[in-house]
Amino acid sequence: MELDFERCYRAAATRDGRFDGFFFTAVTSTRIYCRPSCPALMPKRENVRFLPSAAAAQREGFRACLRCRPDAAPGSPEWNVRADVVARAVRLIADGVVDRSGVPGLAARLGYTERHLHRLLTAELGAGPIALARAQRAQTARILIETTTLGLADVAFASGFGSVRQFNDTIREIYGRAPSQLREKAAPAGGALRLRLPYRAPLHADALLDFLGHRTVPGIDARDGDTYTRTMRLPHGVASVTLKPVPGYVNAELTLADVRDLAPAVSRCRRLLDLDADPEAIDEVLAADPTLAEEVRKNPGVRSPGATDGLEIAVRAVVGQQVSVASARTVLSKLVVAAGGAFPDAAGLLALPDNAFAMPTARRGTLRALAAAVGDGLDLDGGGDRDEVRAALLDLPGVGSWTTDYIALRALGDPDVFLPTDLGVRRGAAALGLPSDPKRLAAHAERWRPWRSYAVIRLWRHA
Structure with missing residues (x-):
């Protein structure tokens, strides 16, 4: 991935934290890499390289700065915004898929060969899936070393390393210190x-x-x-x-x-x-519309809440069809009680008796069809192709465009979803002086691309 040297150098020279996670500064004279906002003195131009990922820096032999902790920088918003295979791979690696299933499992989830996936990731991030997963393991290990009293051998395996030796070598290589030295200055939290x-x-x-x-x-x-x-x-x-x-x-x-x-x-x-978002870029587009400018000025940095479990969001969307938020909460509460006090997975949802679903028979059938689809491999957690997931959802009985769009907005993290027929969106639009007719509102919302999901959240707030 080509990075503009002058732009990166200016950002790093001014310690602009907005670029943290977008790129990393590698210093050839010290063999250390930093985030752009690192407070250390800016090195000379001839001693600087800019790399697209921490994994790329580590792959080329640079050690992480212990002052600015570049591995803990916010992630690039690009990986949440984009829906291509590289972005999906990055999200799945962050979720630990390589640690649990290896690169073959990652490639199978994405529908690509391992070799082609490696080429794609290396071209954009300067590192393949193994190196990206290794960088994440190192960060996880550092967190466990510094915040728990776990034995270092337990930390090694909990972080995903295959052996204690591999763990020790990686930590020394990336942080320039042995694991025991990282723990020396730690204040163990104990418990949580x-x-x-x-x-x-x-x-x-x-x-x-x-x-x-x-x-x-x-x-x-x-x-x-x-x-x-x-x-x-x-x-x-x-x-x-x-x-x-x-x-x-x-x-x-x-x-x-x-x-x-x-x-x-x-x-x-x-x-x-939605912690990896770039709020300034989003707000700049929305504030260009005079009808939203004052709202954005008064309330900067509104995020688009996502999900910890895609199936949960999908169930919430189906239950919430044509009912108020309060009514949906009541129905969901009964469902959770019937499931033993926790939100069920796909198999658990299918195993619930009819009386656990306080809803019409058709909607109960929709939830069971949804659970069956997830059990058969429908990926609602950000790793699936968004267009393919949308098409699969629309094929389910009782799932229409509103439900599909809500799932895309929250479970899939699509930043450019608009819900012109949603009552809350229409009421919020009216409150801000925007057209409330769905067709006219949808036409007006075209100027908010590619951040219409964020506009939806703002309109809901005014409903």
């Missing part, structure tokens, strides 16, 4: 893992918490003031997380049934809160 999830400012925390809090379901999630707590089904067990936005990052307190789930837990929390 306490992490900081960085984001690009601004972040409208109240908008996020209001959206999630208005849709909480007892037993699944809850809002308490400035914190949001929820359970998550992860590959190796159930987890719970408490999220609290503060300036610069979100405090996350994770309780995991299995520490191997740390990487997917972090990835899903970031997706849920």
Whole structure:
């Protein structure tokens, strides 16, 4: 992937945090790589290279800066915005698919050969799937070393390394220190893992918490003031997380049934809160419309909340068809109680008796058809091709365009979804002086591309 040297150098020279995660600064004289906002003195031009990923820097023998922690930078928003195979691969690697299924499993999920997938990733990121997964393992290991009292051998296997030797060699290579030295300065948390999830400012925390809090379901999630707590089904067990936005990052307190789930837990929390978004780029497009300009000025950094579980969002969408949010919460609460107090997976949903579904027979049939499709491989967690997933959803009985679009907006993370027939969207539009007729509103919304999903969230807030 070609990076413009002058643009990157200016961003790094001014320590512009907006570019953290977009590229990495590799210093040839020290063999250290940093994020653009690193407070260290800017090296001479002849001693600098700019690389598209931390994995590319590591692959070329650069060590991570222990001052700016480039491996902990917000992810590039490009991977959430894009729907091509490279972006889908990056999302799946972040969710730990390579650690669980290897590169063959990743390639199978994407429908490509391993060789072609390696070529695609290397061309854009300077590193293939193994190197990208290795970089993530190292970051996961560092977090566990510094925030838990786990034995280092346990950290090695929990992070996805195949052996303690591989773990030791990788940590020394990337951080320039032995694992025991990284732990020397750590303050073990004990019990829950306490992490900081960085984001690009601004972040409208109240908008996020209001959206999630208005849709909480007892037993699944809850809002308490400035914190949001929820359970998550992860590959190796159930987890719970408490999220609290503060300036610069979100405090996350994770309780995991299995520490191997740390990487997917972090990835899903970031997706849920849309922490890798570029709010300035989004707000610039929306504010160019005079009818939204004042709203954007007063409320910068509104995010598009995502999901920790695509099936859960899909079920919420089906249950919420043509009913109020409050009514949907009541129905979902009964469903969760029938499932034993946790949101069921596809098999669990199919196993529930008819009386667990407080809804018309046809809608119950839709939920079962949806669960069966997910059980058969329909990917609602960001790894599937968005167009193919949409087509598969529309083929299900009882699933129309509104339901499909809502799932695309939240579960698939599509940044450019618009819901012109949605009552809340139309009411919000009217409140802002926009046309509320679906056709006229959809035509007006064309000027908000490619960020119409963010406009939808803003319109819902005004409904």
